[in-house]
Amino acid sequence: MCNCGLIGTFGRDNAFLDNLSKGEPIVHYDVSVMEDRRPTLAAKVEFLSRPSAYSEPVGEVSRRETHMSWVFLAGDKVFKLKKPVRRAYLDFSALARREVMCRAELRLNRRLAPDVYLDVVPLVQSAQGLSIGGPGEVVDWLVVMRRLEEHWALDRAIEEDRVKASQLDRLVTTLGKFYRHAARPYLSPVAQLNEWHHNIFRDCRFLLDRRLDLPAGLVRTIERVERCFLDKRAGILIERIRDRRIVDGHGDLRPEHIWLTDGIKIIDCLEFNPHFRMVDPFDEIAYLSLECGRLGATWIGDYVRRGVARALHDDPKPELFLFYRCHRAALRARLAIAHLLEPNPRTPEKWRQRTHDYLRIAARDALRLQRLLKTPTVR
Ligand SMILES: Nc1ncnc2c1ncn2[C@@H]1O[C@H](COP(=O)(O)OP(=O)(O)O)[C@@H](O)[C@H]1O
Numbered sequence: 001m002c003n004c005g006l007i008g009t010f011g012r013d014n015a016f017l018d019n020l021s022k023g024e025p026i027v028h029y030d031v032s033v034m035e036d037r038r039p040t041l042a043a044k045v046e047f048l049s050r051p052s053a054y055s056e057p058v059g060e061v062s063r064r065e066t067h068m069s070w071v072f073l074a075g076d077k078v079f080k081l082k083k084p085v086r087r088a089y090l091d092f093s094a095l096a097r098r099e100v101m102c103r104a105e106l107r108l109n110r111r112l113a114p115d116v117y118l119d120v121v122p123l124v125q126s127a128q129g130l131s132i133g134g135p136g137e138v139v140d141w142l143v144v145m146r147r148l149e150e151h152w153a154l155d156r157a158i159e160e161d162r163v164k165a166s167q168l169d170r171l172v173t174t175l176g177k178f179y180r181h182a183a184r185p186y187l188s189p190v191a192q193l194n195e196w197h198h199n200i201f202r203d204c205r206f207l208l209d210r211r212l213d214l215p216a217g218l219v220r221t222i223e224r225v226e227r228c229f230l231d232k233r234a235g236i237l238i239e240r241i242r243d244r245r246i247v248d249g250h251g252d253l254r255p256e257h258i259w260l261t262d263g264i265k266i267i268d269c270l271e272f273n274p275h276f277r278m279v280d281p282f283d284e285i286a287y288l289s290l291e292c293g294r295l296g297a298t299w300i301g302d303y304v305r306r307g308v309a310r311a312l313h314d315d316p317k318p319e320l321f322l323f324y325r326c327h328r329a330a331l332r333a334r335l336a337i338a339h340l341l342e343p344n345p346r347t348p349e350k351w352r353q354r355t356h357d358y359l360r361i362a363a364r365d366a367l368r369l370q371r372l373l374k375t376p377t378v379r
């Protein structure tokens with residue numbers, strides 16, 4: 001069988017895609033897998049889906065495919081295999097990079113889930129075929145985790161309407177402690193402001209492409225208000241940087257990464273690009289608030305924001321929080337619609353719907369922010 005991975009023939013308008021992705025390659029599987037006898041991603045996935053792949057008896061293996069990885073839930077452990085993807089902002093294409101990134105994932109996630117991230121082990125190819133560890137040639141790397149019970153995942157708890165304030169109090173305590181002890185980078189306010197401008201331009205230009213058929217009026221409103229915030233209130237952002245409020249945070253603080261177990265666990269921080277982890281804690285909380293709101297639990301974002309503000313003795317102005325959330329929502333809209341540009345999008349309707357959901361939230365926040373920007377600042 002052809003062992004050629006999935007290479008970039010989109011069967012669509014390549015110029016259009018290039019334009020949309022602004023030079024970021026959209027398809028990204030490791031070309032080197034075409035040229036040797038190393039097993040394909042499909043062969044690795046097939047192997048890891050079998051109970052016999054694991055040294056301990058595991059019963060059935062369930063799998064989750066995400067944008068960047070395959071996750072195998074086997075018995076009381078979880079094995080995560082990174083896909084050989086490459087983008088402008090991340091590179092898992094080479095085996096050596098995947099090893100480095102697996103080790104970074106282990107190290108960084110031990111900050112918020114120390115007893116979950118157990119090890120990094122090689123996937124090995126020998127004359128007997130693939131195995132986890134053992135003699136042979138290393139063909140990939142796996143992050144090994146302790147398996148958490150789905151019942152405790154925040155997204156599941158929201159779906160089943162059983163989130164308790166006491167659980168969120170524990171989450172707030174965990175986050176407060178994490179942010180208080182997190183490393184604080186020195187950043188250049190000018191460079192950061194330029195980056196905000198650039199990111200707003202990038203997201204909105206992408207979303208405004210007519211071929212995506214998205215509501216241009218909403219996107220323009222979002223862009224105008226975000227820019228207005230930068231024009232009128234750049235001082236707030238500069239002050240956050242000067243006061244050293246920016247931390248080496250989690251980077252992907254979403255409900256599906258938060259587990260409301262006895263000791264709160266937060267998994268899957270953003271390991272692949274440290275730059276994206278350098279955030280204002282309230283930017284992360286705005287992201288969490290956005291995602292909880294999208295799932296129908298707006299109160300959770302409000303509750304956590306107030307709690308973290310108390311824990312950090314830091315309560316930034318409402319317009320900053322709205323700006324962060326609006327910006328996150330526009331970014332998520334861009335990433336959601338970008339799924340449709342991939343070679344065989346798995347669930348196109350889901351992504352289109354989600355894009356509209358994010359745009360609605362971004363536009364609602366933009367309008368609230370606009371009202372606040374009309375009132376003079378009290379300083
Ligand atoms: N230790 C774990 N226990 C139980 N489920 C897990 C565990 N790790 C990951 N998962 C499940 O797999 C999903 C994807 O894993 P994640 O680490 O978030 O991958 P990715 O980095 O590709 O987003 C998670 O959202 C969760 O549902």
Ligand SMILES: [Mg+2]
Nearest residue numbers: 066252257268
């Ligand atoms: Mg994840």
